[in-house]
Amino acid sequence: xxxxxxxxxxxxxxxxxxxxxHCITNKPSPAGSISSEAVIISxxxxxxxxxxxxxxxxxSSRTSLALLLALMVALAGAGASxxxxxxxxxxxxxxxxAHDVVRRVIQNARVSDPRIPASLIRLHFHDxxxxxxxxxxxxxxxxxxxxxxxxxxxxxxxxxxFPVVDAIKSALExxxxxxxxxxxxxxxxxxxxxxISGGPSWSVLLGRRDGTTTNVQSAKNLPSPFDSLGxxxxxxxxxxxxxxxxxxxxxxxxxxxxxxxxxxxxxTAGQPAGSLENLDRVTPNVFDNKYYGNLLHGQAQLPSDQxxxxxxxxxxxxxxxxxxxxxxxxxxxxxFVTSMIKMGNISPLTGRNGxxxxxxxxVNSKGY
Numbered sequence: 001x002x003x004x005x006x007x008x009x010x011x012x013x014x015x016x017x018x019x020x021x022h023c024i025t026n027k028p029s030p031a032g033s034i035s036s037e038a039v040i041i042s043x044x045x046x047x048x049x050x051x052x053x054x055x056x057x058x059x060s061s062r063t064s065l066a067l068l069l070a071l072m073v074a075l076a077g078a079g080a081s082x083x084x085x086x087x088x089x090x091x092x093x094x095x096x097x098a099h100d101v102v103r104r105v106i107q108n109a110r111v112s113d114p115r116i117p118a119s120l121i122r123l124h125f126h127d128x129x130x131x132x133x134x135x136x137x138x139x140x141x142x143x144x145x146x147x148x149x150x151x152x153x154x155x156x157x158x159x160x161x162f163p164v165v166d167a168i169k170s171a172l173e174x175x176x177x178x179x180x181x182x183x184x185x186x187x188x189x190x191x192x193x194x195x196i197s198g199g200p201s202w203s204v205l206l207g208r209r210d211g212t213t214t215n216v217q218s219a220k221n222l223p224s225p226f227d228s229l230g231x232x233x234x235x236x237x238x239x240x241x242x243x244x245x246x247x248x249x250x251x252x253x254x255x256x257x258x259x260x261x262x263x264x265x266x267x268t269a270g271q272p273a274g275s276l277e278n279l280d281r282v283t284p285n286v287f288d289n290k291y292y293g294n295l296l297h298g299q300a301q302l303p304s305d306q307x308x309x310x311x312x313x314x315x316x317x318x319x320x321x322x323x324x325x326x327x328x329x330x331x332x333x334x335x336f337v338t339s340m341i342k343m344g345n346i347s348p349l350t351g352r353n354g355x356x357x358x359x360x361x362x363v364n365s366k367g368y
Contacts, residue, residue, distance in 0.1 A: 084350045086205035090184075095176035099204075102188045105168045107196065114285055117193030118256025119161035124190035125249070125343070126159060127183070129239060130218045132347025134211030135182035137219075138165060138360040146363070149214050154222035157274070158259070162361075165189070169360050182360035183208035187344050194340075197255055199287030200333040205344060209354030212363045225262040225302040229311035229318065232304060239346050245339040247321040250305055251332060253279045254291035263301045277301060289333075292326035 091098045109116045127137040130149060137159070141148045149155060150162075165185060172180045184206045195201040223235050236246045257276040260267040267273055278284035279301050280291050291305075300306040308318040325332035355364050 084207055086207045086345065086348060086350065088203035088205055090206035091176075091180060095172070095179045097175055098172060098180050098184075098206075099188060099192075101171050101175055102168050102185065103192045103196075105164065105171055106189060106192050109164045109167070110196070115257055116161055116164055117197045117287075118252070118279075119159075120164065120186070120189040120193045121252055122256070123159060123161055123165070124186040125252070126155060126219075126222055127186055128343050128346045129222055129235070131211065131213075131215045132349070133183050133187065133208055133344055134347070134349050134354060135186065135208075135357065135360060136211045136214045138162065138182050138186075139214050139363070140361040142362060146214055147216050149216055149219040152216060152219040152222070154224060155219065165360055169357075173358065178356055178358065181208050181210045181354075181356050183210055183348070185360070190340065194252075194287050194336075197285065197287040200337050202337045202341065205341060207350055208348040209350060210357040210360075210363075211349060211354050212365075223304065225258075225304045227304045227307075229307040229313055232307070233317070239343070241339070241342060243317050244321055244335055245342060247308055247318050247325065248332065248335040248339040249343065250308065251289070251291055251325065251336055252287075253300075253302065253305055254283070254289070255280060255285055255287050257284070258301055264303050264306065289325055289329040292322050292332070295322055296326050 106116065106120065123137060124133070126149075127133055127135060130136060137149050137155070139146050139148055140150070150159060165182070168185050168189065169180075169182060172185070184204075187204050187206065187208065191202060191204045221235065223232055227235070232246060233243065236242070241249070256279050258279050259273065260271050260275045260277050261273040263277055267275065280286075280294060281299070281301075282290040282294065291300075294300055295305060295309050298306065298309075308314055308322050311318075325335070358364055
């Protein structure tokens with residue numbers, strides 16, 4: 001069964017007001033705000049509705065009513081211009097096969113690369129934590145206008161799965177050209193990757209559009225495997241995620257692999273720095289709650305995982321959540337779904353903002 005969660009009210013509609021009167025020049029206000037232009041528009045509209053300045057002076061009641069109506073129009077216009085809410089049914093009419101197309105490509109890729117589900121969900125994390133879920137991580141270098149986020153320390157020789165994203169995009173363009181964004185591909189791929197690996201499924205909220213910029217400085221501040229608990233908590237708070245979200249989302253380390261240079265043992269067995277280790281040595285390709293049991297036994301691979309129990313602040317913050325998830329997989333799954341939906345709602349571009357890229361590696365103005 002798919003889990004759903006209402007879209008937070010902080011994501012209003014981004015459709016500009018299209019009603020223009022002959023005496024009003026209507027300029028949309030920034031999302032969620034009413035600009036001084038909107039107030040001026042309201043006053044001018046009031047005079048128009050009242051029949052002009054001279055008549056307004058003689059008809060104060062009509063002016064007051066007109067002003068009230070105009071202000072209501074301005075308020076409604078500001079709300080309408082703020083952004084379309086994400087919805088699990090966004091592509092039901094325009095691309096009803098989107099989910100099946102993404103699933104088919106991932107299933108095919110998984111045959112030759114069992115790591116790909118864990119790699120794809122990680123792309124979604126690293127995209128959303130940098131200026132929101134806008135597909136900026138997928139952009140290649142196109143200097144001087146675009147500097148890729150793929151080469152920052154947290155991603156360089158680590159983030160992977162980009163050719164699979166390209167294959168998904170090509171399949172979707174064949175099925176429904178110009179409809180499904182690259183940002184939504186990452187969100188769908190994350191959910192499908194969890195579900196086919198034994199984890200929970202949920203209705204993915206969709207309708208994101210693709211950004212046309214990257215943010216390398218922000219990407220350099222992605223959560224690190226060597227971060228302290230306090231630093232991790234701050235990075236999660238910066239995107240409005242709390243301690244439960246932190247512990248739940250770290251649970252994605254229940255599958256996949258990591259280079260030994262990032263582990264607590266730090267290649268002490270003499271392996272090359274790029275040698276791969278299973279993040280979860282018990283069930284390395286299954287999405288389950290065994291990861292939290294590893295933490296309880298002091299066997300987390302990453303330093304940033306074990307600190308959720310070992311840090312002096314952990315007993316009052318993250319440790320009780322780790323213990324809860326270790327003893328109850330259903331509890332972990334439910335919290336993970338909730339946290340994934342929250343993370344997927346970090347500053348999405350909707351409405352007329354951004355674009356639908358034809359090639360996930362390049363903005364449309366650069367060709368494809």
